[in-house]
Amino acid sequence: MSTLTQEESRKRVWRVCGILAVVTAVEIAAALIHYNYMHDSPKSFLNILFVVLSAAKAYYIMSEFMHLKYELKPMVISILAPFLFLVWGIIAFLWEGHYWLSEKELWHILK
Amino acid sequence: MEAVATTNAKDLWSGGDSPFKVSYGKIMMWYFLISDTFTFAGLLISYGAIRTSQPKHDAANPLSWPDPNEVFNAGPGFHNAPLIFVTFMTFTLILSSVTMVRAVQEGHQMNRSGVLKWMAFTILGGLVFVGSQAWEWSHLIEEGMTPHGNPFGASSFGALFFLITGFHGFHVSVGVLLNSWAFISTYRGVFDRRGHYEMIEKLGLYWHFVDLVWVYVFLAFYLF
Structure with missing residues (x-):
């Protein structure tokens, strides 16, 4: 039940792609910074960050790619x-x- | 915008209009995906329970949980680069999800050549992902990882890794086969004759689900 025009939904797909790529890059960067420079500090804060960022990715995949936002x-x-x-x-x-x-x-x- | 399928829908549904203004086929795909979510959730929650029952990573303790940065630190032709290869795999899967959406959008426009083009990219992305996973598995097997032991730490790590990434890889492989079948059907004009490209939409739901599950497999094995 999309109310977006063809052009808009096309643009939106690439925007969501960018968001997912950036969020993944942030996750990897955070994991590597912790591994290389803060190895001895506990990982619990980082793990909360990973859960939040993964939930954000799940939201974008379900709402935009799987079209759930428009149902x-x-x-x-x-x-x-x-x-x-x-x-x-x-x-x-x-x-x-x-x-x-x-x-x-x-x-x-x-x- | 949306060509709702009417083929035999009444016979299958026997309930008049489609609920939620969604076609029979798409609702059934969602039902399947919900049940599949619970299968994957069962596996990942078991992983969580078993992992929390092991000591946290400690290089001196062979019973402790392995550090993902030390396990997943190689790719084809390079090593000592933690998480780089899996980043490539993740990007591949995200991109193939995007090309799948584009195929669905071209299907709405009844543009056969557009569907063919974007489906081809999607299949290619799936193949690259499965191939990368095959490389990673054989690399870890070479390093001595088996379902009942590994050089990195707690023995259950290997069993859970092969079980869960294997089950996900199986889903990707099935997706590649189904997408290839849809590609051939599109090429032969089956969906044009049918008057709608709903099959591409249903396969799209499945394909995005595989991407969605990877978000959590990635979280559980590579990030935590």
Whole structure:
């Protein structure tokens, strides 16, 4: 249900391509700067940045490339709503992973 | 703008008008992609759980999780360049997504030669990506990485890497085959006779999904 003209949507595609390329380049640059110059500092802040930037890339791919931005709202909701389960899944299983690690440490399974 | 398919739609759907003003075929592709998202999410969440159950990277501890900058530091003809080859692979996939959108747009205009041109670029991008992945796999296998051990650290790293990038590479390969089939059909004028290029749109959804999954595979294995 595009309301854009042919010319506009063509331009938009290349703009989104540029955004995705720049975001990827920023991610790589951040990872390499950390690896080369800040190797001993914790990576947790950087990881939050990576999650945010990846979510931005996912947004652009879904909304523009997969055309979801131009579909009717109920359709968008019915596609995105199931993914809320994944939020629970990620939190629950990472939590569980930490628990496994603490159990291993408790029983001296790791040297 | 949009030529909605009417071929047998009533028979398949039996529900009158298409819901959400989206054709039967595109809704079914979205259903498939949602289920496929959960498959990939299951794999990546398992990766997260197993990874957090291992000690963080520590060069002195062979049980700790490997540092991606040390594992992925080579490409064809160069090494000691962390993440450079995977950057190339990522850009290739992004560009092939863009050429796919252009093919869909040309399909809306019923421009057969335009569709052929952009589909050719998309297929080429897919082949370059799969080829790069094949190179990376054989390189890591040479370095001694197997599903049950590797020289970089925790043994589960190899199993998860081969499983998840393999499953993604399988999706890319299937996409290349389907796109090649669509290219031949376009060349033979099948979609012109049908009166719409909806098949290209459906394959486009699939192809962008493969790109979308790569964002998260890339995040999990190469960035974190």
